[in-house]
Each structure stands twice: as structure tokens, then as C-alpha cells.
Amino acid sequence: xxxxxxxxxxxxxxxxxxxxxxxxxxxxxxxxxxxxxxxxxxxxxxxxxxxxxxxxxxxxxxxxxxxxxxxxxxxxxxxxxxxxxxxxxxxxxxxxxxxxxxxxxxxxxxxxxxxxxxxxxxxxxxxxxxxxxxxxxxxxxxxxxxxxxxxxxxxxxxxxxxxxxxxxxxxxxxxxxxxxxxxxxxxxxxxxxxxxxxxxxxxxxxxxxxxxxxxxxxxxxxxxxxxxxxxxxxxxxxxxxxxxxxxxxxxxxxxxxxxxxxxxxxxxxxxxxxxxxxxxxxxxxxxxxxxxxxxxxxxxxxxxxxxxxxxxxxxxxxxxxxxxxxxxxxxxxxxxxxxxxxxxxxxxxxxxxxxxxxxxxxxxxxxxxxxxxxxxxxxxxxxxxxxxxxxxxxxxxxxxxxxxxxx
Ligand code: ADP
Ligand code: ASP
Ligand code: MG
Numbered sequence: 001x002x003x004x005x006x007x008x009x010x011x012x013x014x015x016x017x018x019x020x021x022x023x024x025x026x027x028x029x030x031x032x033x034x035x036x037x038x039x040x041x042x043x044x045x046x047x048x049x050x051x052x053x054x055x056x057x058x059x060x061x062x063x064x065x066x067x068x069x070x071x072x073x074x075x076x077x078x079x080x081x082x083x084x085x086x087x088x089x090x091x092x093x094x095x096x097x098x099x100x101x102x103x104x105x106x107x108x109x110x111x112x113x114x115x116x117x118x119x120x121x122x123x124x125x126x127x128x129x130x131x132x133x134x135x136x137x138x139x140x141x142x143x144x145x146x147x148x149x150x151x152x153x154x155x156x157x158x159x160x161x162x163x164x165x166x167x168x169x170x171x172x173x174x175x176x177x178x179x180x181x182x183x184x185x186x187x188x189x190x191x192x193x194x195x196x197x198x199x200x201x202x203x204x205x206x207x208x209x210x211x212x213x214x215x216x217x218x219x220x221x222x223x224x225x226x227x228x229x230x231x232x233x234x235x236x237x238x239x240x241x242x243x244x245x246x247x248x249x250x251x252x253x254x255x256x257x258x259x260x261x262x263x264x265x266x267x268x269x270x271x272x273x274x275x276x277x278x279x280x281x282x283x284x285x286x287x288x289x290x291x292x293x294x295x296x297x298x299x300x301x302x303x304x305x306x307x308x309x310x311x312x313x314x315x316x317x318x319x320x321x322x323x324x325x326x327x328x329x330x331x332x333x334x335x336x337x338x339x340x341x342x343x344x345x346x347x348x349x350x351x352x353x354x355x356x357x358x359x360x361x362x363x364x365x366x367x368x369x370x371x372x373x374x375x376x377x378x379x380x381x382x383x384x385x386x387x388x389x390x391x392x393x394x395x396x397x398x399x400x401x402x403x404x405x406x407x
């Protein structure tokens with residue numbers, strides 16, 4: 001017998017037939033002697049539909065109300081699941097985030113889980129029943145509904161698995177595992193059998209939306225094995241776990257891209273101590289997270305520098321306003337912005353012991369005539385900012401260059 005948390009994503013519960021099917025799957029797992037907790041996302045497209053409704057009323061809806069609105073998607077899914085189970089003669093109780101004991105901080109739309117006390121879920125499991133929990137949502141200390149950020153049902157699932165001391169967490173989705181790159185972008189993408197938390201964390205934070213970043217972080221911090229599998233077809237899927245000798249030895253495990261960042265450049269700022277920190281503290285005070293930062297000698301001018309950085313696309317307008325307002329105080333000549341960018345990245349723990357990985361990456365991009373605007377590296381990843389229109393081409397070129405289609 002195992003204690004399992006199963007999470008089904010939006011496409012896996014997109015209609016009543018699929019909801020019935022996942023209900024049958026959960027019941028079958030329970031009938032095999034397992035303790036099964038199910039976490040569901042909203043039905044496919046529902047979160048986007050609700051967000052669009054709110055934005056038709058105003059471009060910046062109050063975040064508290066937005067959370068209250070978009071959390072309803074998951075409420076619908078879990079209720080329908082419990083009703084489908086009832087139709088099969090199974091007693092299943094659905095729980096909203098607060099009923100499952102998920103307490104979060106106050107950051108509406110990107111709340112973090114502070115505490116998880118799934119007492120009512122445990123009571124159901126102890127009776128030999130399945131518990132079904134709404135993903136993506138919790139409650140804050142004021143008693144208001146909060147949501148965990150897009151893709152947050154993954155986080156609910158892994159957090160519940162940890163709180164319930166589960167043997168593992170199963171993430172059911174519309175692909176049959178973690179691939180070397182998004183299989184919807186590159187037809188040669190190959191499924192990976194085992195991947196380390198570290199690599200998955202980098203892939204997620206660099207754009208692979210198959211797993212939400214914080215869910216991987218939680219899995220890593222608590223050593224919770226995560227199985228990613230197709231919801232409606234058989235197969236072993238991918239296990240996300242500690243780095244181990246059975247993992248394939250390759251310098252690059254995967255390629256990913258992201259198109260949700262924008263670049264801001266302050267031109268001709270004084271090249272003196274404290275300038276970068278003044279610029280970045282203006283940004284961080286507004287709760288905007290800066291990703292890449294690059295500083296270059298201003299062309300032909302001694303004593304001046306250009307400073308570029310990237311921010312999430314959703315914070316781009318606000319960042320530009322802040323920089324235009326602070327331009328004079330910072331002594332910058334201009335504040336330029338570019339939201340027509342993409343970031344392509346390669347990730348792999350094997351990079352630690354391989355020389356020439358960066359050179360191969362740059363050659364592959366150059367061979368396609370793709371210019372690199374910014375570069376950042378860490379021990380296990382290299383990212384390049386390029387023009388947005390080349391993003392998918394770059395992914396395929398890098399996948400070929402590192403021969404990721406070959407085991
Ligand atoms: P769910 O609704 O089940 O949460 P998501 O849409 O969030 O599913 O994530 C699944 C999608 O992630 C896939 O359809 C695929 O396009 C995308 N994806 C991106 N990178 C990868 C990757 N490396 N491996 C597998 N899928 C990936
Ligand atoms: N429904 C939410 C979203 O679309 C959460 C999730 O699916 O994980 O982002
Ligand atoms: Mg998802």
C-alpha cells in the first residue's frame with residue numbers, strides 16, 4: 001500500500017467524460033490498496049476565461065477579487081469529480097483550499113503556502129475514502145481566498161504530498177512525461193526517464209511550464225519523488241528525483257524558451273560605484289523581480305556605461321515608467337525598452353564537467369543567423385536573449401546541436 005497524491009491538470013479534466021475517466025483512475029488506485037488524495041486544476045481554458053472577463057471590466061482588477069474569481073475554476077472541477085464519484089457509488093468529499101488547511105501569505109495572485117494542516121483530508125483517508133482538493137488556492141490570515149500563481153495546482157499537489165507524508169506525488173498532464181524540450185515545439189523531443197530536481201527546477205524557471213517552479217522546489221526541499229505522466233494513456237512517465245547514477249550522462253539535459261520577459265536599458269549612466277544598486281533598488285521596491293543584468297562601457301565614452309536588465313513582461317510598463325521617472329536622478333541619457341525578446345536556455349548538471357558547451361550553443365545560434373543580445377550562465381545552465389521571432393527556431397537548432405533526440 002502506498003500513500004499517493006494524484007494531480008490532474010486542466011486538459012485532463014476538460015469535460016465530463018474526462019472527469020469520469022480520472023475519477024475511475026483514482027478509484028482504481030484506491031481499490032489497489034492505496035491511500036489516494038486527488039488535486040484538480042480548473043477545466044481547460046477556464047482560468048483564462050475568468051481572467052478575461054475581469055479584464056473586460058478594467059485592465060487592473062483588484063487582486064483580492066481576482067483571486068476570489070479565478071479560484072472558482074478549481075471549485076467546479078472538484079465538485080464535479082465528487083459528483084462523478086457519487087454516480088459510481090463512491091463517497092468522495094471535495095475540499096476547497098481552506099478546507100484542506102492551506103494557509104498562505106497575503107500576496108494575491110502569487111501567494112506562498114505558509115502552513116498546511118490537512119486534518120480533514122486525513123480523516124477521509126482514514127475512512128478508506130478518496131479526498132479531492134481544489135488546486136491553486138488557499139486562504140490568507142485575513143480569511144480571504146488567495147491563489148498560488150499560474151500552474152499553482154502542481155504546488156498544491158506536492159505540498160499536500162509533503163504534508164501527508166505521501167510516498168510520492170503523481171502529476172497527470174497532456175504529455176507523457178518530461179521531454180528534452182517542449183514536444184509541442186520540437187517534434188524530435190525525447191522523453192526523459194529520470195531527471196534531477198535541480199535540472200527540473202532550472203527547466204521550469206526558464207520556461208518549461210510542464211511543472212510549476214515552486215512545486216519542484218518543494219519536491220527538492222522535502223525529497224518528495226514526483227512522477228509526471230499522461231493522464232489518459234499508459235506509460236512510465238518521468239520521475240523527478242535526487243541526482244543519481246542511473247540518470248543519463250549528457251552535458252545538456254534539456255532546452256527551453258521563454259517569451260514572457262522584456263529588456264530595459266539605461267543608456268550612458270555614470271560608471272561609478274552605487275549606480276547599479278540605485279537603479280535596482282528602485283525596481284525591487286516595487287516588488288519587480290529582475291532577471292538578467294548586463295553592464296557595458298558606453299560606446300566611445302569613458303566614464304559612462306549602459307545598463308540593461310530583464311523583467312517579467314507583466315511588469316514591463318511599470319518598470320519603464322519607473323525608469324523614465326528616475327532617469328534624471330540616475331543621470332542616464334535614455335531609458336530604452338524592448339518587449340520583442342525571448343530567452344532560450346540549455347540546462348544540464350553534466351555541464352559542470354564538460355568544456356565547450358557554450359561554444360556549441362553560440363555556434364548553433366549563429367548558424368541560423370540568430371543574434372545574441374544578452375547571455376547569462378550558471379553552473380548548470382546557459383541562457384541567451386534573442387529576438388522573439390527566432391525563439392522556436394533556436395530551440396530546435398539547440399536540440400539538434402546537442403543531439404538530444406539520441407539517448
Ligand atoms: P497541465 O494543464 O496538465 O498543468 P500544462 O499545460 O501546465 O499542463 O503543462 C503541459 C505542457 O507543458 C505540455 O503540453 C507541453 O507543451 C509543455 N512543456 C514545455 N516544456 C516541456 C517539456 N520539457 N516536457 C514536457 N512538456 C513540456
Ligand atoms: N488553473 C490554474 C491555471 O490555469 C492553476 C493550474 O492549472 O495549475 O494556472
Ligand atoms: Mg500546469
